[in-house]
Amino acid sequence: MATAAAQRTARTQAGEAAGDAVSTAAYQAVFDASVAADERIEPRDWMPDAYRSTLVRQIAQHAHSEIIGMQPEANWITRAPSLRRKAILMAKVQDEAGHGLYLYSAAETLGTSRDELLDKLHSGRQKYSSIFNYPTLTWADVGAIGWLVDGAAITNQVPLCRCSYGPYARAMVRVCKEESFHQRQGYELLLALSGGTPAQHEMAQDAVNRWWWPSLMMFGPPDDESSHSAQSMAWKIKRHSNDELRQRFVDICVPQAESLGLTLPDPDLVWNEERGQHDFGAIDWTEFREVLKGNGPCNDQRITQRRQAHEEGAWVREAAAAYADKQTAGPTAEIPGSADENGKARA
Amino acid sequence: MTHASDTRTPRATATTAQTSTAPAGSGTATAAALALGDDALVLSHRLGEWAGHAPVLEEEVALANVALDLLGQARVLLSMAGDEDELAYLREERAFRNLQLVEQPNGDFAHTIARQLYFSTYQHLLYAQLAAGGGVFAPLAAKAVKEVAYHRDHAEQWTLRLGDGTEVSHERMRQACEALWRFTGEMFQPVEGVDVDREALRTGWLESVTDVLRRATLEVPEGPQAGAWRAGAGREGLHTESFGRMLAEMQHLHRSHPGASW
Numbered sequence: 001m002a003t004a005a006a007q008r009t010a011r012t013q014a015g016e017a018a019g020d021a022v023s024t025a026a027y028q029a030v031f032d033a034s035v036a037a038d039e040r041i042e043p044r045d046w047m048p049d050a051y052r053s054t055l056v057r058q059i060a061q062h063a064h065s066e067i068i069g070m071q072p073e074a075n076w077i078t079r080a081p082s083l084r085r086k087a088i089l090m091a092k093v094q095d096e097a098g099h100g101l102y103l104y105s106a107a108e109t110l111g112t113s114r115d116e117l118l119d120k121l122h123s124g125r126q127k128y129s130s131i132f133n134y135p136t137l138t139w140a141d142v143g144a145i146g147w148l149v150d151g152a153a154i155t156n157q158v159p160l161c162r163c164s165y166g167p168y169a170r171a172m173v174r175v176c177k178e179e180s181f182h183q184r185q186g187y188e189l190l191l192a193l194s195g196g197t198p199a200q201h202e203m204a205q206d207a208v209n210r211w212w213w214p215s216l217m218m219f220g221p222p223d224d225e226s227s228h229s230a231q232s233m234a235w236k237i238k239r240h241s242n243d244e245l246r247q248r249f250v251d252i253c254v255p256q257a258e259s260l261g262l263t264l265p266d267p268d269l270v271w272n273e274e275r276g277q278h279d280f281g282a283i284d285w286t287e288f289r290e291v292l293k294g295n296g297p298c299n300d301q302r303i304t305q306r307r308q309a310h311e312e313g314a315w316v317r318e319a320a321a322a323y324a325d326k327q328t329a330g331p332t333a334e335i336p337g338s339a340d341e342n343g344k345a346r347a
Numbered sequence: 348m349t350h351a352s353d354t355r356t357p358r359a360t361a362t363t364a365q366t367s368t369a370p371a372g373s374g375t376a377t378a379a380a381l382a383l384g385d386d387a388l389v390l391s392h393r394l395g396e397w398a399g400h401a402p403v404l405e406e407e408v409a410l411a412n413v414a415l416d417l418l419g420q421a422r423v424l425l426s427m428a429g430d431e432d433e434l435a436y437l438r439e440e441r442a443f444r445n446l447q448l449v450e451q452p453n454g455d456f457a458h459t460i461a462r463q464l465y466f467s468t469y470q471h472l473l474y475a476q477l478a479a480g481g482g483v484f485a486p487l488a489a490k491a492v493k494e495v496a497y498h499r500d501h502a503e504q505w506t507l508r509l510g511d512g513t514e515v516s517h518e519r520m521r522q523a524c525e526a527l528w529r530f531t532g533e534m535f536q537p538v539e540g541v542d543v544d545r546e547a548l549r550t551g552w553l554e555s556v557t558d559v560l561r562r563a564t565l566e567v568p569e570g571p572q573a574g575a576w577r578a579g580a581g582r583e584g585l586h587t588e589s590f591g592r593m594l595a596e597m598q599h600l601h602r603s604h605p606g607a608s609w
Binding site for chain 1: 396400401403407414419436456508513597601606607
């Protein structure tokens, strides 16, 4: 608490100093001290331009991933094999839309807008997680996504609850709670299949075989090739390196796979007594780069559907805006037959 | 629309729908649970088709929310009639008792909203009566009527926005209300085991919908509230063509693994 108070004072002093001499160095010093003291940076605090743009990029990409990530799972809503599973899946896809909303709001505190970010997504200027460019081919994929993809996301996101940027960290607290729930549901779905009929068991194994490696790729390139990592760690946006998190994830998944009665598709996966961790096989980084470049199995499909939903919904958004304008325009707008906001008369 | 044979007499058909799996219980309560449960199940499914396609993120949340509420109601109701999954996944088209209104394809957002306005207004008035009536459906209706009040409000708000929005949205909403109007009459047909004041239901519904449409600068459609072919056909297991395709998609996986649990 003492530190926080001291920092507030420092910030105020820095503000005063700036009033006198516009000293970026003074602002920077306060910012650095706040980050060093593990304090949260808030929207109205000064921050380096590069910190702001890194966060916008990362939060936007995270938000886009939630929105695009609805598609592979929504693909199975109308075919879910029981009403209970259908309800669970619908609730999950709904949560993802909600996560997208939190995250766009967090990004907006940095001076951008949801419309601007969606525009960048639709035009390919901003990315989303490469994992959602893989297709959901069977019902078991819904379980594999819950267990592995959400599991990887949680491993990545739990440390973000302590991220230096306050709005992002707080959004992550809410997101992670719901994600852990989804992850358990995915695990439970696979458990039911694995212990079900031989055909169901085979379906579950096949899904895990297809989703395992793409899930490991969710942690990003290896540490020696990760361009943004060092700076993000210095800013305490990231807390752990890609490879550390990937290792943590593998170590969590191995015993879970065992209790599921499923195998992980990696002949080199073995416990390393010396390290106290699992060794695992090499990731196909060529595939990763191809998917990132837009050459994955569903890249075109995902972005096309997103653009289509947006374009086909334009008249609805325009209607909502026009109606809202009329409500604030006063009683004359209510007179039947009067011209509407666009100046077009209506009978 | 020239021939307005708006008959209100439910007709027995020679081929009364035989189910491949007959409902566990029988009798009026079962028939009623199936009718109300199928309405909720089928409309929930249609709304689920919107996931990932909604015009704005808030509507992804809202449409899924309504779909989930309806699915919850369907599960309770179908469980009153038998095994929920057997009833949902193993009955064929002719054994479903839902209104034709709820099986209508989503169309554009205006069609989805018009369908929702017509149905939510009906369901809200119906459940309010059932909740007050103290019959077997009273506990379910008492809980569901709160959810449905939200659905109804959501549909009304969008009817206003679209009807009184832009010229384009007004025209789309007008067309949607017209196109679905002929499916509204079946809501006031008698349903075996559903003991309500149908005249009050019809009057209340018409008053409410008329009021919303008027505020949305729309007119109440003029055509008959039932197709010339048959009124209330959905309750007899006579459906429109798109329904079979919807069921094929919904039931495919479940039917591919007989006896499996999920």
